[in-house]
Amino acid sequence: MLGAALASLSPARAGAGDCGDAAALVQQAYPKARRSADGTSFTLEPHTSITSTLPESEAPFGLVCKIWPAHVDLLLVAVPLIDRANGDHLHVGDIELLVVDRNTLRVRQRLLQPGLMTDDMIVIEKVEFDTGRYALAPDVSAFGLRIEMAHFSLTAPFTETDLRLYALADDALRLVLDGLVVAGHGGDSDGSCAGYFHSSQVSLAISPASHHGYHDITAVERSNIDNPSPDQNGECQSHPGKPVKRTYRMRYDGSRYPVPAALKVMGL
Structure with a gap:
């Protein structure tokens, strides 16, 4: 519905539950993949790994699947392709997105997204x-992929959730919105109380206006700050600032929706 809010900032977890037989999915999509002895992972040449099932504690490097409500005959699958990893929280890898026929497991569309599974300190x-x-046009639906990043630090904590949108049109899957920050929290602290912290959340809505055949997308950012400090008794007290609301309009340029500079993912 035009003008209605599109995306909750805490969408239901789309994990391996919708994958069904995850191993069969992998074998159908990657016929040359070699299955491990315990049946929980696959290897592609020369050394790329695909994990079909993982304990929850080891997420997010297993398959992620979700039935697409806009096309209930289709299953959305995100396949992390990990090139290498070590114990220092360094992973190098890509994500391949698959649009799969739920009845036959045939892959209808696929799109490789290089580097999306690469991390380090964050x-x-x-x-x-x-x-x-995400009804971008009368005959064009889109879905989103959210990636949550975090840096765990007592003095400089950081979390960020990034959104990318993919449109299915003319029998092809395309990236149309690349790296919009929809939630974030960070700041600096002395490790005990005093510091400065900021947080933000972004909601999206489809606008009736359109450019190049696709509806505009409105992004509303709500941000807050806090400057905690100890009181005269040594108790830590919060000192929040006035909430700030900003509205942005993203217009399709014929290829993508350019992301406002203030909402861009780091490094883009």
Whole structure:
């Protein structure tokens, strides 16, 4: 519905539950993949790994699947392709997105996204689909992929959730929105109380206006700050600032929706 909010900032976790027989999915999509002895992972030449099932504690490097409500005959699958990893929270890898026929497991569309599973000090915590009603045009639906990153530090904590939108049109899957920050938290602290912290959340809505055949997308950012400090008794007290609301309009340029500079993912 035009003008309605599209995406919850905390969408339902789209994990391995919708994958069904995850191993069969992998074998259908990657016929040359070699299955491990315990049956939980696959290897592609020369040394790329695909994990079909993982304990929850080891997420997000397993398959992520979600039935697409806009096309209930289709299953959305995100396949982390990990090139290498070590114990220092360094992973190097890509994500391949698959649109799969639920009845036959045949891959209808696929799109490789290089580097999306690469992390370092800021680690990937969660990967999930966002299947809000992204009706970009009368015959074009889109879905989102959210990646949550975090840096765990007492003095400089950081979390960020990034959104990318993919449109299915003319029998092809395309990236149309690349790296929009929809939630974030960070700051600096002395480790006990005093510091400065900021947080933000972004909600999206489809606008009736359109450019190049696709509806505009409105992004509303709500941000807050806090400057905690100890009181005269040594108790830590919060000192929040006035909440700030900013509205942005993203217009399709014929290829993508340019992301406002203030909402861009780091490094883009």
